[in-house]
Amino acid sequence: MSIISLIIKREFIAKVRNKSFIVMTFLSPLLFVGIAAFVGYLSAMKAETKRIGIHDETGIFVKEFTSKNTENSEYKYLDLSLIDVKFLKDSITNESYEGLLYIPKSDNPKDLENKIQFISNDSPSISFVEDVQDVIAKKLTAINYQAAKLDTTVIKNAEANVSINLSKASGEESLRGLNEIKIGIGGAFGYLIMMFIIIYGNMVMRSVIEEKTNRIVEIIISSVKPFQLMMGKIIGTSLAGILQFFIWTVIGLVLMFSASLFFGVNVGPTAKIPPEMMHAAQQEFASTAQMYIKELWNLPIATLLISFVVYFIGGYFLYSSFYAAIGAAVDNETDSQQFLLPIIMPLILGVYIGFFTVINDPHGTIATVFSMIPLTSPIVMLMRIPFGVPWWQIVISVIILFATFFLVVWFASKIYRVGILMYGKKPTWKELYKWLKY
Amino acid sequence: MSTILEVNKVVKQYGDFVALNEVSLTVPKGSIYGLLGPNGAGKTSLIRIINQITLPDSGEIILDGEKLQPKHVQYIGYLPEERGLYKSMKVGEQCLYLAQMKGLSKTEAKIQLDYWFDRLEIQGWWNKKIEELSKGMAQKIQFVVCVLHKPKLLIFDEPFSGFDPVNANLIKDEILALKEQGSTIIFSTHRMESVEELCDHIALIHQSNKLIEGKLDDVKRQFKTNSFEVGILSDHVEGLMFDLTQKYTVGQANFKSLNNELKLEIQLGNSAPNELLNILTQRGQVTHFVEKIPSVNDIFIQTVTK
Numbered sequence: 001m002s003i004i005s006l007i008i009k010r011e012f013i014a015k016v017r018n019k020s021f022i023v024m025t026f027l028s029p030l031l032f033v034g035i036a037a038f039v040g041y042l043s044a045m046k047a048e049t050k051r052i053g054i055h056d057e058t059g060i061f062v063k064e065f066t067s068k069n070t071e072n073s074e075y076k077y078l079d080l081s082l083i084d085v086k087f088l089k090d091s092i093t094n095e096s097y098e099g100l101l102y103i104p105k106s107d108n109p110k111d112l113e114n115k116i117q118f119i120s121n122d123s124p125s126i127s128f129v130e131d132v133q134d135v136i137a138k139k140l141t142a143i144n145y146q147a148a149k150l151d152t153t154v155i156k157n158a159e160a161n162v163s164i165n166l167s168k169a170s171g172e173e174s175l176r177g178l179n180e181i182k183i184g185i186g187g188a189f190g191y192l193i194m195m196f197i198i199i200y201g202n203m204v205m206r207s208v209i210e211e212k213t214n215r216i217v218e219i220i221i222s223s224v225k226p227f228q229l230m231m232g233k234i235i236g237t238s239l240a241g242i243l244q245f246f247i248w249t250v251i252g253l254v255l256m257f258s259a260s261l262f263f264g265v266n267v268g269p270t271a272k273i274p275p276e277m278m279h280a281a282q283q284e285f286a287s288t289a290q291m292y293i294k295e296l297w298n299l300p301i302a303t304l305l306i307s308f309v310v311y312f313i314g315g316y317f318l319y320s321s322f323y324a325a326i327g328a329a330v331d332n333e334t335d336s337q338q339f340l341l342p343i344i345m346p347l348i349l350g351v352y353i354g355f356f357t358v359i360n361d362p363h364g365t366i367a368t369v370f371s372m373i374p375l376t377s378p379i380v381m382l383m384r385i386p387f388g389v390p391w392w393q394i395v396i397s398v399i400i401l402f403a404t405f406f407l408v409v410w411f412a413s414k415i416y417r418v419g420i421l422m423y424g425k426k427p428t429w430k431e432l433y434k435w436l437k438y
Numbered sequence: 439m440s441t442i443l444e445v446n447k448v449v450k451q452y453g454d455f456v457a458l459n460e461v462s463l464t465v466p467k468g469s470i471y472g473l474l475g476p477n478g479a480g481k482t483s484l485i486r487i488i489n490q491i492t493l494p495d496s497g498e499i500i501l502d503g504e505k506l507q508p509k510h511v512q513y514i515g516y517l518p519e520e521r522g523l524y525k526s527m528k529v530g531e532q533c534l535y536l537a538q539m540k541g542l543s544k545t546e547a548k549i550q551l552d553y554w555f556d557r558l559e560i561q562g563w564w565n566k567k568i569e570e571l572s573k574g575m576a577q578k579i580q581f582v583v584c585v586l587h588k589p590k591l592l593i594f595d596e597p598f599s600g601f602d603p604v605n606a607n608l609i610k611d612e613i614l615a616l617k618e619q620g621s622t623i624i625f626s627t628h629r630m631e632s633v634e635e636l637c638d639h640i641a642l643i644h645q646s647n648k649l650i651e652g653k654l655d656d657v658k659r660q661f662k663t664n665s666f667e668v669g670i671l672s673d674h675v676e677g678l679m680f681d682l683t684q685k686y687t688v689g690q691a692n693f694k695s696l697n698n699e700l701k702l703e704i705q706l707g708n709s710a711p712n713e714l715l716n717i718l719t720q721r722g723q724v725t726h727f728v729e730k731i732p733s734v735n736d737i738f739i740q741t742v743t744k
Binding site: 010018214216222 | 453486489490491492508511512514516518520521522523524525526527535536538539540580583584
C-alpha cells in the first residue's frame with residue numbers, strides 16, 4: 001500500500017510540476033471568461049433595426065403593426081399605403097427596407113387569408129413570418145366574429161386556459177420550470193466529464209508510453225507489481241485532474257464575480273436610463289433572476305453533486321484503464337490512434353445522445369438504456385439527473401459502471417503487464433487478445 | 439559454499455513459444471555467476487522471473503533458503519539490458535524514489551546516496567535533470583540505483599553494453615568490490631572476455647534449455663581435449679613428424695614466438711604429456727609446451743553450434 005502511495009505521489013507531482021499543466025490550469029479560466037465576456041458583449045450590442053414597409057390597401061391591418069413599434073424593437077413597421085405598389089415593389093430593394101408587406105384590397109376578408117404577400121430579397125426568418133401571420137390572423141378572426149355578430153367577451157370568457165401542475169411521485173417538490181436550466185446544468189456536467197476523461201485519460205496513456213520508451217519500466221516493475229504501477233498512475237493522475245478542476249472552479253468564480261462587478265459598475269451610469277425605467281427593468285431582472293435561482297435550488301442538487309463525483313470516478317477509472325492498456329501496447333503516441341478511436345466513440349455517442357435524446361425525452365427508452373450502459377452512463381445519466389431520475393435507476397447504473405470498471409481493470413492490467421515489456425512491435429488487435437491469455 | 443539462488447525446473451511459455459524448458463540453476467553465495475547464451479536463448483525471461491516481473495508457468499525458485507516471494511524484491515538489485523530513467527525528473531529525487539520502492543526509508547536512502555555519489559564522484563548532480571546528463575553519466579546513476587539498497591543478489595543484464603571503456607572499467611571494479619563485500623552477482627552477457635575475467639561460475643542456456651553449468655574451471659576441464667601446443671626447433675622435421683603422427687593427431691598451431699620454429703597442436707588422447715615431451719626432446723629444442731585450455735568463447739561456440 002505504501003508503495004502505491006509512493007507511485008501516486010510521484011505521478012501527482014510529475015503532472016502538477018509540468019509546465020503545460022501550470023499554463024493550462026491558469027490560462028483556460030482566463031480564456032473561458034474572455035470568451036464568455038466576448039459573447040456577452042456581442043449579444044448586448046443592439047441589433048440593427050430592420051425596417052419593414054407596409055402597403056395595406058384595406059387599411060385595416062396597418063395600425064396593428066405600427067402600434068407595435070417601440071424604440072428597441074427589432075422590426076420597425078412603416079405605413080407606405082399611400083405610395084404606389086408597383087413603385088414600391090421595384091424600389092424596395094434599393095431603399096433600406098428589409099421587405100414589403102403587401103395586403104391587397106379585398107371586400108371579403110376570407111379572401112385575404114391566402115393573398116397577402118411579403119416581398120424581400122433575403123428570405124425572412126420563420127419567427128418573423130409567424131409573427132406577421134399571427135397579427136393578421138387575430139385581426140381577421142376579430143372581424144369574422146363581428147361579421148357573425150358574436151359577442152367577443154362571451155367567447156373570451158368561454159376560452160379555457162389549462163395549466164397542469166407537475167410534481168414528483170415522491171411529492172417533495174414541483175418540477176415545473178425552466179427546462180433550459182436543466183439542460184444547461186446537465187449538459188455542462190456531462191460535457192465536463194467527457195473532457196476530463198479524454199484529457200486525463202490521455203495523460204495516463206502518455207505517462208505509460210513515456211515509461212516504456214524511457215525503458216525505466218523494467219526497473220520499476222522489478223520492485224512493484226505492474227498492477228500497482230498502473231493503479232498508482234491512474235490515481236495520481238486523477239488527483240492532478242481534481243486539483244486542476246478545483247483551481248478552475250475557484251479562479252472561474254473569482255473572475256466571473258469580479259467581471260460582473262466591473263461591468264455592473266461601469267455600464268450602469270453611462271446607460272442614461274430614466275430612473276423609473278431603470279427601476280422597472282431592475283425589478284423585471286430581479287424577478288427573472290429570482291425565478292432562475294429558485295429553479296436552480298429546485299434541482300436535485302445533492303443528487304447531482306454526489307452523482308457527479310461518483311460518475312466521474314467510475315467513468316474516469318474505467319476509461320483510463322483502457323488508456324493505460326493502450327499506452328502499454330504501443331511504442332509511441334502515433335501508433336495509439338487506431339486503438340483510441342473505439343474509445344472516444346462511446347464518449348462522443350454519450351454526448352450526442354445527451355444533447356439530442358435526453359433533452360427531448362429524458363425518461364424515454366433510449367435515454368434510460370444509455371444511462372445504464374457503462375461506457376456512456378457517466379455522461380447520459382448526469383444529463384438526465386436534473387430532470388429527476390428514480391434513485392433505483394441511478395443505483396443500478398452505478399453498480400453496472402463499477403462492475404465494468406473492475407472487469408476492465410483486470411483485462412487492462414493483463415495487457416499492460418505484457419505490453420510494457422514488448423518493444424519495437426506495432427501490435428494488432430489480434431495480438432492484444434493473445435496477450436490476455438499469457 | 440552455500441547456495442543463494444536455486445532455480446528448479448522452471449518452465450515459461452509465451453503462447454506456443456517455449457522460452458524456458460525445465461531450466462534449473464544453482465548459484466553459490468558470493469560467486470560471480472555468468473549466465474551465457476545467444477540472443478533469444480531465454481536469459482532475459484529467466485532474469486525477469488527471478489525479479490518477479492513475470493511468473494513461471496511451473497517450477498520454483500528458492501532465494502536464500504526461502505521460496506521466492508514479493509518481499510524478496512529488496513534483496514535483489516537489477517540492472518536491465520533495456521534501461522533508462524525518467525528524463526524530466528531530478529537525479530536526487532529519482533534515486534530517492536527508486537530506493538524507496540526497494541523498501542529503503544528516506545533517510546537511509548539519503549545516506550546511501552551520499553556514499554555512492556561520493557564514491558563515483560558525482561556529488562554535483564543532485565539537482566540536475568536526467569535529460570541534462572550525457573548517456574554515460576546517466577548510466578552511472580543507473581548503476582547507483584541498482585546497488586543502493588545493498589542487495590544480496592545483483593543481476594546485471596549486459597552491464598557493459600553502452601558504457602564507454604572508462605566507465606566499463608569503473609563498473610567492473612565496483613562489481614569486484616561488491617563481491618568482496620559478500621554480494622552475489624549474476625551476470626548475463628555476450629562479452630566472453632569479461633566472463634573470462636570476472637566469472638567463477640557459468641551456465642549456458644541455448645534454445646530454452648540449460649546445456650552447461652558449473653565452476654568455470656570445472657567446465658573448462660570438462661571441455662579440454664588433452665591437446666598441447668608445441669614449439670620446437672628441429673633439424674629432423676620429417677622424422678619427428680613421422681614419430682608424432684604414428685602416435686597422435688597432429689595439427690598446425692598458431693601462437694606468437696620469436697623463432698622460426700615448427701608450431702604444432704598435438705592431441706594426446708589417453709597418453710601422458712611426458713611421453714610426448716620425451717619424443718620431442720629427442721628430436722630437437724623445445725621452445726613452447728603449453729596445455730591448450732578452451733576459452734569460454736570456444737566452449738560457447740562449440741556448444742551452441744553442436
